[in-house]
């Protein structure tokens with residue numbers, strides 16, 4: 378498997394030239410577009426890796442499925458479903474599209490920014506610091522890595538410049554979809570996006586979703602199986618931004634990308650995959666990362682369809 382991964386990296390690295398690193402969060406513009414890593418954790422216990430697997434980057438939107446899991450663990454499916462919808466929006470992750478129509482929970486989903494910001498208000502905790510700490514703790518457990526922390530520079534950079542997210546959060550508040558103080562909710566969201574991971578962490582998190590709650594390390598279930606079904610279904614239809622349909626056709630597994638250049642893929646019952654290559658297409662997906670997943674899916678028959 379290690380050889381196959383090396384071969385795929387070699388074959389796909391050229392595609393990073395077709396993308397650009399994210400720059401709308403100023404600190405992310407410092408990423409090196411040549412970085413490329415891939416890690417896979419399989420259900421037979423095998424771990425394979427190639428390239429820049431130890432390089433850390435910010436999780437960005439890949440935290441959204443973890444936010445969703447935490448909200449489900451704290452409130453159950455019915456409550457979460459009643460407050461945030463599950464339909465693909467077909468629009469960019471930070472789209473506003475304000476049309477003077479009332480904003481309803483069914484207009485958003487947990488994988489777009491509005492849904493994820495709403496999800497922050499559903500995490501249990503006496504303060505927003507405590508909510509974030511619980512989210513970080515869940516991330517560490519899923520990844521089996523208690524050293525995971527925050528990239529302070531990216532957090533400050535995003536907090537300083539994240540005005541579109543402020544607009545989205547105020548719209549949620551206007552329509553009664555969140556009640557708490559907007560700046561506190563956003564602070565939790567910005568911190569969540571700035572959690573620092575590597576490909577190996579993402580492979581572990583994907584594995585926990587693929588194995589319906591059981592992590593690789595100790596086998597003790599972290600969350601109920603039904604939550605994995607809920608999260609994986611939404612990843613399948615909404616995880617790759619407004620490129621999710623194309624990704625379903627070409628790769629065919631639940632996955633989530635982030636503007637930091639990471640992709641976490643879940644191959645139900647079989648494996649978790651973590652990829653890092655920060656040059657993005659215009660939708661925000663890692664260009665070489667998607668190509669690598671296409672090649673892997675073809676070679677290992679990963680598509681669930």
Ligand code: GLU
Pocket residue numbers: 436437438439470471490535542570634635636637661
């Ligand atoms: N922190 C980013 C934002 O809210 C996350 C976007 C992403 O990775 O899709 O703009």
